[in-house]
Amino acid sequence: MRCQPGRLIEHRSLSSLLRFLPEQTRLAEREAGPMRMHLGWKMALSRGLRCCQRVLSWIPVLIITLVVLWSYYAYVFELCIVTLVNPLEKVAYLLVFHIVFVLFAWTYWKSIFTPPSQPTKKFLLSYADKERYDNEERPDAQKQILSEAAKRLPVYTRTGSGGIRFCDRCQVIKPDRCHHCSVCGMCVLKMDHHCPWVNNCVGFSNYKFFLLFLGYSLLYCTYIAATVFKYFLLFWVGTLENSRSKFHILFLLFVSVMFFVSLLFLFGYHCWLVSRNRSTLEAFSPPVFHNGPDKNAFHLGIRRNLQQVFGMNKNLWFIPVESSLGDGLSFPMRSSQCESRNPLLGSEDQWEDDGMEEDNEAYHGSSSISIEMET
Ligand SMILES: [Zn+2]
Ligand SMILES: [Zn+2]
Numbered sequence: 142m143r144c145q146p147g148r149l150i151e152h153r154s155l156s157s158l159l160r161f162l163p164e165q166t167r168l169a170e171r172e173a174g175p176m177r178m179h180l181g182w183k184m185a186l187s188r189g190l191r192c193c194q195r196v197l198s199w200i201p202v203l204i205i206t207l208v209v210l211w212s213y214y215a216y217v218f219e220l221c222i223v224t225l226v227n228p229l230e231k232v233a234y235l236l237v238f239h240i241v242f243v244l245f246a247w248t249y250w251k252s253i254f255t256p257p258s259q260p261t262k263k264f265l266l267s268y269a270d271k272e273r274y275d276n277e278e279r280p281d282a283q284k285q286i287l288s289e290a291a292k293r294l295p296v297y298t299r300t301g302s303g304g305i306r307f308c309d310r311c312q313v314i315k316p317d318r319c320h321h322c323s324v325c326g327m328c329v330l331k332m333d334h335h336c337p338w339v340n341n342c343v344g345f346s347n348y349k350f351f352l353l354f355l356g357y358s359l360l361y362c363t364y365i366a367a368t369v370f371k372y373f374l375l376f377w378v379g380t381l382e383n384s385r386s387k388f389h390i391l392f393l394l395f396v397s398v399m400f401f402v403s404l405l406f407l408f409g410y411h412c413w414l415v416s417r418n419r420s421t422l423e424a425f426s427p428p429v430f431h432n433g434p435d436k437n438a439f440h441l442g443i444r445r446n447l448q449q450v451f452g453m454n455k456n457l458w459f460i461p462v463e464s465s466l467g468d469g470l471s472f473p474m475r476s477s478q479c480e481s482r483n484p485l486l487g488s489e490d491q492w493e494d495d496g497m498e499e500d501n502e503a504y505h506g507s508s509s510i511s512i513e514m515e516t
Contacts, residue, residue: 198324201337202253208396209249213242215389216365223386224372234368244461245361248354251461252339255347257322258330258469264314266290271312290314295471298428316470318345318439320422330469333420345469349450350461352415355408362401369394418446438474449473 216238225231266274267290274286287305291314298317300306306315311328315321320332322342331345343351373394375381414424418439427436440446449472451457452464467473 198337198340202340205249205338209246212365212393212396215393216369219386219389220369220372220393223384224381224390237364238368241357241361241364245354245357248350248357248461249339251350252336252343252347252354253341255341255350257325257327257332257342257344258346260311260313260316260319260328260330261470264294264316264470266312266314287314297430297474299430301429303429303431317472318420318423318428319469331420331472332422334422345465345467349463349465352408352411352450353459353461355404355411359401359404359408362397362404365393365397366401369397415450416443416446418449439472440475441473445473 217235221231221235221238225234266287270286270290274283277283277286284304287307291305294314294316296305296314296317298306298315306319307313308315308321308328310321310326313328315328316330318331319328321328322332322335324335325342329342329344331348333343333348333351335342336351339351339354341347369390372381372390376387376390381387414421417437418441419436423436423439427434428438429435430438441449449466452466454464457464
């Protein structure tokens with residue numbers, strides 16, 4: 142069998158190519174080795190930093206917990222057991238103190254450990270939309286893809302430029318009043334703010350608990366200051382003997398008054414926000430709707446605003462159990478036209494109608510709605 146010259150050349154170039162390829166691969170691998178190591182180190186470092194950040198973020202909670210534990214010891218042991226003489230007074234002081242303490246500790250626990258609510262799966266882009274969105278480089282076309290995808294959703298709020306609010310990090314269409322928290326690394330429903338003192342995002346899932354926590358903290362400080370004041374004066378004028386308890390009682394009064402003053406402002410501000418049905422973020426940057434910003438879009442009147450946060454059953458208002466109205470994904474709005482379109486109050490099917498865009502436009506013309514805030 143004779144070998145044709147052309148075939149031989151082909152064969153030779155193929156074998157040299159085959160020899161060449163593994164050589165190239167080896168070279169590439171040799172070069173990629175240090176790069177991969179560098180990347181590995183970088184990833185390990187960022188993981189370590191994240192871990193440190195997570196540990197450090199518990200420091201404010203630890204400080205509060207230590208102060209509360211000390212106040213418990215100082216009040217129960219140093220004041221009630223060591224200093225008080227009258228047994229009736231002892232029992233009454235301890236009983237009321239423990240009721241307030243339990244409510245305060247319970248609401249603090251719930252504020253810390255209630256996980257923030259996130260948008261549901263229906264706010265994620267479909268696979269096809271996601272692919273179209275990722276492959277599209279023109280912002281206008283991306284905006285169009287989002288606005289088509291949002292037609293089936295109860296979303297009224299818009300970005301400052303009038304587009305649908307979309308979180309690139311979570312790859313989700315943001316429901317009304319939802320914002321991305323850079324500390325938690327997630328989109329949080331009806332986000333109010335990220336609170337370092339509870340090391341948690343305050344939002345739809347725990348706003349009621351946070352408010353009660355502020356309220357019961359104030360009550361705790363007030364009760365301690367009011368009951369300790371008499372003994373503070375007795376120590377001051379020298380009626381009671383100098384002892385270790387004196388210093389605990391002096392500090393109890395000082396710390397409780399200090400916390401009372403700072404909490405009073407915060408609690409007052411949140412009461413005002415609840416009465417207006419606004420989140421802290423919305424107070425700083427009003428939600429934007431089709432026809433512009435509207436800071437009062439969710440204001441339904443004080444009674445209904447309170448019901449939105451605390452629920453319909455007044456017996457549950459002051460107990461830290463879930464009772465807020467709605468699902469955190471959509472909210473009733475001021476105009477009756479909006480309410481009739483709200484899935485909380487009407488049929489969700491209407492959002493799937495083909496003629497939705499025109500309807501939305503008509504609606505937006507009468508009211509308004511939408512925010513763009515990144516925290
Ligand atoms: Zn997000
Ligand atoms: Zn957060």
